[in-house]
Amino acid sequence: AQKVTQAQTEISVVEKEDVTLDCVYETRDTTYYLFWYKQPPSGELVFLIRRNSFDEQNEISGRYSWNFQKSTSSFNFTITASQVVDSAVYFCALSGSNTGNQFYFGTGTSLTVIP
Amino acid sequence: DGGITQSPKYLFRKEGQNVTLSCEQNLNHDAMYWYRQDPGQGLRLIYYSQIVNDFQKGDIAEGYSVSREKKESFPLTVTSAQKNPTAFYLCASSPMDSRAYSNQPQHFGDGTRLSIL
Numbered sequence: 001a002q003k004v005t006q007a008q009t010e011i012s013v014v015e016k017e018d019v020t021l022d023c024v025y026e027t028r029d030t031t032y033y034l035f036w037y038k039q040p041p042s043g044e045l046v047f048l049i050r051r052n053s054f055d056e057q058n059e060i061s062g063r064y065s066w067n068f069q070k071s072t073s074s075f076n077f078t079i080t081a082s083q084v085v086d087s088a089v090y091f092c093a094l095s096g097s098n099t100g101n102q103f104y105f106g107t108g109t110s111l112t113v114i115p
Numbered sequence: 116d117g118g119i120t121q122s123p124k125y126l127f128r129k130e131g132q133n134v135t136l137s138c139e140q141n142l143n144h145d146a147m148y149w150y151r152q153d154p155g156q157g158l159r160l161i162y163y164s165q166i167v168n169d170f171q172k173g174d175i176a177e178g179y180s181v182s183r184e185k186k187e188s189f190p191l192t193v194t195s196a197q198k199n200p201t202a203f204y205l206c207a208s209s210p211m212d213s214r215a216y217s218n219q220p221q222h223f224g225d226g227t228r229l230s231i232l
Binding site: 006009032033035037042043044045046047050052091095097101102103105106107108 | 146148150155156157158159160163165173203205207209211218219220221222223224225226228
């Protein structure tokens with residue numbers, strides 16, 4: 001079975017603070033992919049990153065960074081020096097090698113950055 | 116610009132009425148998907164299609180129907196059998212890579228918000 005857990009329902013931070021969004025996944029597949037999406041108030045989901053299960057290197061893109069640890073089945077997302085424009089709902093998703101391109105989404109974390 | 120267009124943005128349904136949500140993409144993607152989003156529940160897959168004239172049920176297909184007559188279009192009909200249709204509906208598409216397990220990112224439309232009158 002495939003499952004994604006985002007235990008943090010809502011987070012509020014003050015602008016310029018760092019914030020980490022947690023994502024824990026479950027899968028029996030040896031090959032799988034993990035994704036993060038951002039959903040601003042407009043509603044559209046915006047793709048942020050994809051990682052495959054064989055690549056545990058952390059990745060940094062500007063103020064965004066991702067920490068993938070297979071040992072703890074986690075794929076956490078950190079925003080450094082948060083800005084008001086980062087306010088959105090963030091979803092973590094999983095797709096396994098035996099599920100075609102079917103995605104399994106977590107319930108999302110709503111981030112509010114206070115100016 | 117390439118993208119996914121969902122219409123209408125807001126839709127109201129009367130009791131016992133079927134309504135159809137439109138989804139069109141010009142990204143030349145083979146696969147298309149419909150998700151339902153309820154507050155606090157994330158996205159749940161309704162139907163998906165990997166090729167024209169073929170589609171599969173997702174986790175919550177009951178009360179919904181789809182068609183895939185053209186590569187660009189994947190309309191979703193919410194039937195009167197769907198007793199709790201009020202939700203935000205998202206359409207997505209993705210390429211189908213020639214490799215077996217590429218799992219390409221899905222691209223999403225702006226969504227349709229459906230409410231009951």
